[in-house]
Structure formats: C-alpha cells, structure tokens
Amino acid sequence: MTIPETPASPTPLLQMRKIRKTFPGTVALASVDLDVYAGEVHCLLGENGAGKSTLMKILAGSYIPDSGEIRIDGEPVQFAHPLDGIRAGISVIYQELDLFADLTVAQNLFLGHSPSTGGIVHRRERRQRAREYLDRVGATFSPDARVADLPIADQQLTAIARALTTDARIIVMDEPTATLGEADVEKVYDVIRRLVADGRAVIYISHRLDEIATIGTRITVLRDGVNAAKYPVAGTDAERWISDMIGDKKSELTEHRSRRTLDGELALEIDRVTIPRVLDVRDVSVRAGEILGLAGLGGAGRSTLLASVFGAQKAQMRLRVFGRPVKIGSVRDAVRHRFGLVPESRKTQGLLLGLSVARNAGLAALRGGSALFPREREQRRTGPILKQLSVKAASPHQEIRLLSGGNQQKVVLAKWLARDTRILLLDEPTRGLDIGAKADLYRQVRLLAEGGAAVVVASSELNELMANADRIVVLHEGRKVGEFDPLTDSEQHISHAIISGRAS
Ligand SMILES: Nc1ncnc2c1ncn2[C@@H]1O[C@H](COP(=O)(O)OP(=O)(O)OP(=O)(O)O)[C@@H](O)[C@H]1O
Ligand SMILES: [Mg+2]
Known part of the structure; x- marks a missing residue:
C-alpha cells in the first residue's frame, strides 16, 4: 500500500x-x-x-x-x-x-x-x-x-x-x-x-x-x-x-452584426390566432428575408402558436401569406404553402433512429409513419448543410441512433433547412447544441433568410434572439405583449416584458 x-x-x-x-x-x-x-x-x-x-x-x-x-x-x-x-x-x-x-x-x-x-x-x-x-x-x-x-x-x-x-x-x-x-x-x-x-x-x-x-x-x-x-x-x-x-479551432462566436435592410414582402401575417382559454395572439408578421424571434416563458404560448400556424394544432386563425388570405386546417395545407416547422420535441417526431444520417437528412416527408424515400435532389442539398453544421458521424451511412445527442439534432435541422420553405418556423432549434454548433445553425438560418425565406425562431435563450433576430415579439400567457428591436432595446428591458407581461 x-x-x-x-x-x-x-x-x-x-x-x-x-x-x-x-x-x-x-x-x-x-x-x-x-x-x-x-x-x-x-x-x-x-x-x-x-x-x-x-x-x-x-x-x-x-x-x-x-x-x-x-x-x-x-x-x-x-x-x-x-x-x-x-x-x-x-x-x-x-x-x-x-x-x-x-x-x-x-x-x-x-x-x-x-x-x-x-x-x-x-x-x-x-x-x-x-x-x-x-x-x-x-x-x-x-x-x-x-x-x-x-x-x-x-x-x-x-x-x-x-x-x-x-x-x-x-x-x-x-x-x-x-x-x-x-x-x-x-x-x-x-x-x-x-x-x-x-x-x-x-x-x-x-x-x-x-x-x-x-x-x-x-x-x-x-x-x-x-x-x-x-x-x-x-x-x-x-x-x-x-x-x-x-481548442485552437477558430471561434466565430463573437461575430458582430449590423442592421439588415428588411424590405422583403410580408410573407406571413398572423392577424389573429385563438384557442379558447389558451391562446389569443394578434398582429404578428414576418417579412421575406427577416428573422423574427419569439420570446416568452415556458407556457407563454410560443410552441402552441407555431404549431397552430403550421396546422398541427386546432385553432381559429386569420392568416395571410404573401398578402393573400389562406386557410390552414392541416399540416398538409401548411406544407402546400411552403411552411416548414422544426418542432420542439423533434427527437421523437423528427428522426427515424434506425436509418442512416443521409437518409434522415434527405427524408422528403413523414406521413402516417411511413417515410418517402429521399430524392437525389434532396440528398444533394442536405450534403453541404450537414457539412456546414459540422455533423460528426463516422460516415453518412451511419445509423442516426449512434450519433451523439447534439449531432442527431443537427441532422433534424439539416433536413428542414434543406427544404424549399418560404416560411420556416423553428421551435427551440439550439437545444442540445454546443456553442459552436449554435453559431453554425444561426449562420445557416441567416443564409436562408438572405435567400428570401421568412423565419420565426422561438427560443428561451434571450441572448440568442438578441444576437440573431431582426425583431423580437414577446408572448406572455398566450398573448402578445409587444415588439422589440434587439439593436436598440436592452436585454433587460425585454426580459422584464417576458416576465411581467407588460411592455413598458
Ligand atoms: N454506439 C455507438 N456506435 C458508434 N459510435 C458511437 C456510439 N456511441 C457514440 N458514438 C460516437 O462517439 C462519439 C462521442 O459521442 P458522445 O455521445 O459520447 O458525445 P457527447 O459528448 O455526449 O456529445 P453531445 O453533446 O452531442 O451529446 C461520437 O462521434 C459518436 O458518434
Ligand atoms: Mg451526449
């Protein structure tokens, strides 16, 4: 001894x-x-x-x-x-x-x-x-x-x-x-x-x-x-x-951004979405090219709002898409108008654990549990995005369940980012991602916006919205509290609105 x-x-x-x-x-x-x-x-x-x-x-x-x-x-x-x-x-x-x-x-x-x-x-x-x-x-x-x-x-x-x-x-x-x-x-x-x-x-x-x-x-x-x-x-x-x-990998986390000109068309106008006793949100809009942040406490209604607009949740809605009133009663309707939603519980909704990375990223649609097989075109499109998000896998053919938790998330995101969506709804997209991967994700989202997509990001991380959103809408107990500008309104000020439900 x-x-x-x-x-x-x-x-x-x-x-x-x-x-x-x-x-x-x-x-x-x-x-x-x-x-x-x-x-x-x-x-x-x-x-x-x-x-x-x-x-x-x-x-x-x-x-x-x-x-x-x-x-x-x-x-x-x-x-x-x-x-x-x-x-x-x-x-x-x-x-x-x-x-x-x-x-x-x-x-x-x-x-x-x-x-x-x-x-x-x-x-x-x-x-x-x-x-x-x-x-x-x-x-x-x-x-x-x-x-x-x-x-x-x-x-x-x-x-x-x-x-x-x-x-x-x-x-x-x-x-x-x-x-x-x-x-x-x-x-x-x-x-x-x-x-x-x-x-x-x-x-x-x-x-x-x-x-x-x-x-x-x-x-x-x-x-x-x-x-x-x-x-x-x-x-x-x-x-x-x-x-x-x-390590000595170059860090781009402190990227500073300047105000982007937002002169795109109004892509989505939510005049009103109501679910009795749950949600009553009015006047939220997002332009093509814009990244709109949705902030609020747990239960404020962010996920419910996104799911409703995507037709995944029953609600009474008055919506306009590119100026035209539309009826969205199902996910199929939403997809037809080229909406995409990355849901909050994507682990259970978004992945087929037994399939490969490439298959998952390329999956065209999930309907009634059966998967349509990836089209060539989509695989070609997801390839670069998987790389941009630096997905760490032994090979694209590796089964997704063998990837680390964060890398699985990246594959789900890649799948959605690769689609031809005009209105992209992201619910807590950075959960489980490391800090470098978060930056990679927002870079991708910005690229999509610059390509003309309208993006709505719900996040509990106000600092992420401050750094990446062009505008922030705060929800509280199912209602819109106000709109904020992350470049001129302080984080403290917005935080206060999130907690108190008052905009002043
Ligand atoms: N059963 C497995 N078969 C093959 N590769 C695996 C298996 N389990 C983990 N790996 C690989 O080992 C590496 C480490 O994975 P691990 O899950 O430990 O990462 P982590 O640090 O927990 O990451 P995260 O923050 O994303 O959860 C990854 O490259 C992953 O793909
Ligand atoms: Mg892990």
Missing part, C-alpha cells in the same frame, strides 16, 4: 483512469481521466461528440471500455452490466430519456425494484413512494399518469425522480434541463443542491454555460475524446471554458 502524498485530501468518490472506448470508425474516448468528490457538482463540458455521454455510459455499466480503470472509494470496480453500476451506487439520467412510455410514472420509478412480497407488487405502497419521490423533484403530476401522456418536461422530471429511487451516491445528469422551462430548471437545481448537501456527487452535463456557473463546483473539459482541462468553477469563466472546449 502506498501512503497518499496529501493525507488531508480525501480519496475521490470516483476515479476513472485512462478510459478508452472505440466504435467501428470512431474513437469516442482515446484516454480520459475523471475524478469526482463527494459533495460536489462536477460538470463535464465538451462539444457535441466530444465523448461525454460515452464516458457516462461506461460509468453506468452500459458500455464496457476497451481499457482503463474505475475506482469507487479507491476500490477498483468492474461493471459488465447496468445493474452492476446501480449496485455500486451509480444512477444515470440519460440524454435520450429511457422511460417506458406505455407504463405509468410509478411503474417507471420502481421498475425492477417495486415494493413487493413473493412477487406480488404492493401497488398502493408503490404509488405512495412514487408520490414522495415526485415531491422531491417538485413534480405535481400523478404517479398514475402514463408517461406517454406527459409533456416532455414532466417526462424529464420523472427520469430525475427515478434516478433518486435507487439511493445512488453518484448521480449523472446528461443535459437534464435541455427540455425544461425556467421554473422546472429551478426545481432541478434544488434537487441537485439537496443531493450534494447530503454528501452525494452529481456529474452534470449541459451546453448551457450559465447553468454551469450557477450550479457547478468543478469542471472537466473533454475535447475529441481526451482531457482538455480541469479546474474549479470559481475563478474561471465561460470564455475560458469555451476556448478549452474548442
């Missing part, structure tokens, strides 16, 4: 050493170290495809590393199966939620470890305990709800609650807040604070750097499957983190 050099510093709760993992055609992790202490929120940063999720799947026992060593409390462990990870006190909330959609919340929470005697599950007890865990994450929905019927934010809270049921000492959260609105993000922070105060460790993955600053203790940065940096959150800043994530 060796005597530690600094006996004062405790052994890390978790040590991962020289972890290597390759897939056919890809070195996901070349050699990675990670030390995590009890009582800390350890943030794992890196670009899309850097290897974060792969490292966590190895920690959980879902993937077996090619080589390397894992120690818990200084003792070497070897996981051959996810159950081994759970037994060793590790619980992972995966980026792509792995809940069983047809089961209830309570069933999901205690899958494989329901309170039971002799194989008989005590339902009432299970429901009661589920309620306790849901309360812990600030969730108010019923334990009897079917997961498939819950909105995506509630599914995320279910996954977090489930991670707590095994009494884990190390809890991994892989982009837990990507689908959450601000209020739910606060709930997650509360959970995290309680967990670490309790002496557990949280490993936290997020592309939202403000979250890292708020909740993080220390940071490990990965770049292309190796360690790029390691430091405490205190005393470092986002600029430093970003430069360590992207």
Whole structure:
C-alpha cells in the first residue's frame, strides 16, 4: 500500500483512469481521466461528440471500455452490466430519456425494484413512494399518469425522480434541463443542491454555460475524446471554458452584426390566432428575408402558436401569406404553402433512429409513419448543410441512433433547412447544441433568410434572439405583449416584458 502524498485530501468518490472506448470508425474516448468528490457538482463540458455521454455510459455499466480503470472509494470496480453500476451506487439520467412510455410514472420509478412480497407488487405502497419521490423533484403530476401522456418536461422530471429511487451516491445528469422551462430548471437545481448537501456527487452535463456557473463546483473539459482541462468553477469563466472546449479551432462566436435592410414582402401575417382559454395572439408578421424571434416563458404560448400556424394544432386563425388570405386546417395545407416547422420535441417526431444520417437528412416527408424515400435532389442539398453544421458521424451511412445527442439534432435541422420553405418556423432549434454548433445553425438560418425565406425562431435563450433576430415579439400567457428591436432595446428591458407581461 502506498501512503497518499496529501493525507488531508480525501480519496475521490470516483476515479476513472485512462478510459478508452472505440466504435467501428470512431474513437469516442482515446484516454480520459475523471475524478469526482463527494459533495460536489462536477460538470463535464465538451462539444457535441466530444465523448461525454460515452464516458457516462461506461460509468453506468452500459458500455464496457476497451481499457482503463474505475475506482469507487479507491476500490477498483468492474461493471459488465447496468445493474452492476446501480449496485455500486451509480444512477444515470440519460440524454435520450429511457422511460417506458406505455407504463405509468410509478411503474417507471420502481421498475425492477417495486415494493413487493413473493412477487406480488404492493401497488398502493408503490404509488405512495412514487408520490414522495415526485415531491422531491417538485413534480405535481400523478404517479398514475402514463408517461406517454406527459409533456416532455414532466417526462424529464420523472427520469430525475427515478434516478433518486435507487439511493445512488453518484448521480449523472446528461443535459437534464435541455427540455425544461425556467421554473422546472429551478426545481432541478434544488434537487441537485439537496443531493450534494447530503454528501452525494452529481456529474452534470449541459451546453448551457450559465447553468454551469450557477450550479457547478468543478469542471472537466473533454475535447475529441481526451482531457482538455480541469479546474474549479470559481475563478474561471465561460470564455475560458469555451476556448478549452474548442481548442485552437477558430471561434466565430463573437461575430458582430449590423442592421439588415428588411424590405422583403410580408410573407406571413398572423392577424389573429385563438384557442379558447389558451391562446389569443394578434398582429404578428414576418417579412421575406427577416428573422423574427419569439420570446416568452415556458407556457407563454410560443410552441402552441407555431404549431397552430403550421396546422398541427386546432385553432381559429386569420392568416395571410404573401398578402393573400389562406386557410390552414392541416399540416398538409401548411406544407402546400411552403411552411416548414422544426418542432420542439423533434427527437421523437423528427428522426427515424434506425436509418442512416443521409437518409434522415434527405427524408422528403413523414406521413402516417411511413417515410418517402429521399430524392437525389434532396440528398444533394442536405450534403453541404450537414457539412456546414459540422455533423460528426463516422460516415453518412451511419445509423442516426449512434450519433451523439447534439449531432442527431443537427441532422433534424439539416433536413428542414434543406427544404424549399418560404416560411420556416423553428421551435427551440439550439437545444442540445454546443456553442459552436449554435453559431453554425444561426449562420445557416441567416443564409436562408438572405435567400428570401421568412423565419420565426422561438427560443428561451434571450441572448440568442438578441444576437440573431431582426425583431423580437414577446408572448406572455398566450398573448402578445409587444415588439422589440434587439439593436436598440436592452436585454433587460425585454426580459422584464417576458416576465411581467407588460411592455413598458
Ligand atoms: N454506439 C455507438 N456506435 C458508434 N459510435 C458511437 C456510439 N456511441 C457514440 N458514438 C460516437 O462517439 C462519439 C462521442 O459521442 P458522445 O455521445 O459520447 O458525445 P457527447 O459528448 O455526449 O456529445 P453531445 O453533446 O452531442 O451529446 C461520437 O462521434 C459518436 O458518434
Ligand atoms: Mg451526449
């Protein structure tokens, strides 16, 4: 036995050493170290495809590393199966939620470890305990709800609650807040604070750097499957983190823009969209060539507005497209008028996980679950966009489910950007994208606008809208609050409107 050099510093709760993992055609992790202490929120940063999720799947026992060593409390462990990870006190909330959609919340929470005697599950007890865990994450929905019927934010809270049921000492959260609105993000922070105060460790993955600053203790940065940096959150800043994530790649993130002349035709005029008790939005318009930002809190009606205009949601509408009144009663109508919508929950709506990258990007249309096959023309068009968005895949023929989370998002976006749309509606397009990919995306969107498309972008990230939108419309509780000019109105001023629902 060796005597530690600094006996004062405790052994890390978790040590991962020289972890290597390759897939056919890809070195996901070349050699990675990670030390995590009890009582800390350890943030794992890196670009899309850097290897974060792969490292966590190895920690959980879902993937077996090619080589390397894992120690818990200084003792070497070897996981051959996810159950081994759970037994060793590790619980992972995966980026792509792995809940069983047809089961209830309570069933999901205690899958494989329901309170039971002799194989008989005590339902009432299970429901009661589920309620306790849901309360812990600030969730108010019923334990009897079917997961498939819950909105995506509630599914995320279910996954977090489930991670707590095994009494884990190390809890991994892989982009837990990507689908959450601000209020739910606060709930997650509360959970995290309680967990670490309790002496557990949280490993936290997020592309939202403000979250890292708020909740993080220390940071490990990965770049292309190796360690790029390691430091405490205190005393470092986002600029430093970003430069360590992207290395010496040229950064174009601070691009400054000037006012664009907006003299295109009025492409879409929303005179009025109403859904009783939900939405009543009037007078929103966007010109050809313009990027209109839609800001608001979760539940303000941004997604509902976009879905309605796209014919995906029933609403009473008075719309004009290029000056002519149109009736949009279905998605088919919207597509005929050359509308495109990238929905918020695109993971479930936008991708065929078993098909290749190229196929997905080129898919012409999805109708009743059957896919029309890509046309040559479309593949030719998506190719360059996939490249512009720097999609990281072993080859265009790789199955999409094998891509990192962020790279899957890019493929969905490419699919829509490649289409010949005149009015493009984007709902939270940058969720899950790293900071470089966000800039790539907005560059593409700008190109489309310059080519004559009218673009509406709904986003919870006001700073993104400030940097990229020509105009910002704020919604609050289903109504339009006002219009703002990101070049002359301050972010604070707009923020105030978003929260208060008043324009002054
Ligand atoms: N099962 C798999 N088969 C083949 N390649 C894989 C598999 N899992 C991951 N990869 C590849 O390994 C690399 C690292 O992926 P990983 O999912 O760990 O990235 P990440 O850092 O989590 O990115 P993101 O921020 O986009 O979620 C990627 O190039 C990905 O395509
Ligand atoms: Mg990932």
